[in-house]
Amino acid sequence: MIKKLMNSGGDQGVTIDPARLCPGLFVRLDLGWMAHNFMFNQFRITTDAQVRELQALGLSAITYYPARSTARPLDLADGVPSGGTEAGADPTGEDISHAAGAEGAEEDAEAGESLPQVEDGSGEAEEPAAPRVSEKEVQAQRLAARRAEIAQCERRYAAAAAGVKSVMRDVFPAGDKAVSTARKLVGDTVDGLAEAGEIVIHLMNEKLADETAYFHVLNVMVLSILLGRELKLPPEVLRVLGEAALFHDLGKLKVPESVLRNDKRNRHEEDFFRLHTTYGREIARDLGSLAAAACDVIEYHHEQMDGKGYPKGLSGQHVPLLARLVGITNHYDNLCNPLNLDAAMTPAEALTHMFRNESEAWDKAVLQAFIRLLGVYPPGSLVQLSNGNIALVVAVNHADLLRPSVMVFDPSIPREDALVVDLIEHSDVEIDVVLNPRELDRAALAYLSPRRKMSYYHSKRTQ
Secondary structure (H helix, E strand, O other), X not given: OOOOOOOOOOOOOEEEOHHHOOOOOEEEOOOOHHHOOEOOOEEEOOOHHXXXXXXXXXXXXXXXXXXXXXXXXXXXXXXXXXXXXXXXXXXXXXXOOHHHHHHHOHHHHHHHOEOOOOEOOOOOEOOOHHHHHXXXXXXXXXXXXXXXXXXXXXXXXXXXHHHHHHHHHHOOOOHHHHHHHHHHHHHHHHHXXXXXXXXXXXXXXXXOHHHHHHHHHHHHHHHHHHHHHHOOOOHHHHHHHHHHHHOOOHHHHHOOHHHHOOOOOOHHHHHHHHOHHHHHHHHHHHHOOOOHHHHHHHHHOOOOOOOOOOOOOOOHHHOOHHHHHHHHHHHHHHHHOOOOHHHOOOHHHHHHHHHHXXXXXXXXXXXXXXXXHHOOOOOOOEEEXXXXXXXXXXXXXXXXXXXXXXXXXXXXXXXXXXXXXXXXXXXXXXXXXXXXHHHOOHHHHHHHOOOOOOOEEEEEOOO
């Protein structure tokens, strides 16, 4: 059974003398990441070499977690595991020797793997310290490059948000300009997604000023284009889909804020709110340059396959394909980012809810493609790794949906320098369980997900 290390009263850390370390103990180092030669600050010991390296750190004490360990600390009195039995057996007869501890911990080998020594080409290994520091610096450079990718994605998102703001501002006074700006924004997005190695990413920066007001439009646009690409729609259709998604809530420009921002609308207010689909079609028609398929999406993105949507109660194949796509991405984003943020679902909860509780409302093939797109662990998911770390999923690796990129919570590392790990590159570390934000303490939640709203964009993966 998987144990949740953090905030779990049944798995408290115990401080021990480093001389009592042995393979199989799950330990945590209260040091900065650059202060040791291990990839993570907490991990299960797998070799005697790791024991020696941990002891060489010169710490007076090290914390270990009994519930995550497969061995017991050594007894300093006689050099065998505590409890008075010889290595290889405990009073219950269970094998807890160093070998058993190492065998049970093989899956976490890389979690605490010491970085290898580097040879200078002469056939002789260099002095141990210098090569290890060099390897650590290589890891640091990779992390810096990954953070640079995220920062670049942030800048592109901010520019796109500003573009959406400009589009909505110009709809009435300068409709042609609004459509032209929208087409450039959509075209740039589609062209960017045409390049290999793209990912969906949960943004981690709050420096977006008032452009965050347009995050919903951007989320729906980006996710819709990605979903359309997952369904292998041609580029020209993706452009129409992107324009439709960008303008899908156009009619809300005619609905008062007092109605839009009220999450407890009465029947009359709800009827007024639902008119935004009809208003949107009217505004789109007046613009005159949007494709007919885009206008259909604007009017029908709240229709459902079971006929229970609005404004016309269309069902099945009568709901246009592009409207089905935008309907799914729009609803997903609303579940993750509702008006009342206390009711927000996690990305995984939202997908599960749509699949299990609302499957009749959605095109099953499109919904399955959307789930495949976002992966088993959608961006924005909080997870516990097999090495005990708590992390935030920041990107989907479509080569292996079980191994996304994650940002690791480590209070000893400043958040701006947070460890971002691609689990594809660390095959012995995996995700144990998805966590609910309510299961984390405030420090961990603030570190991993300071914004309560999810935002998505795309970025190219550099090799």
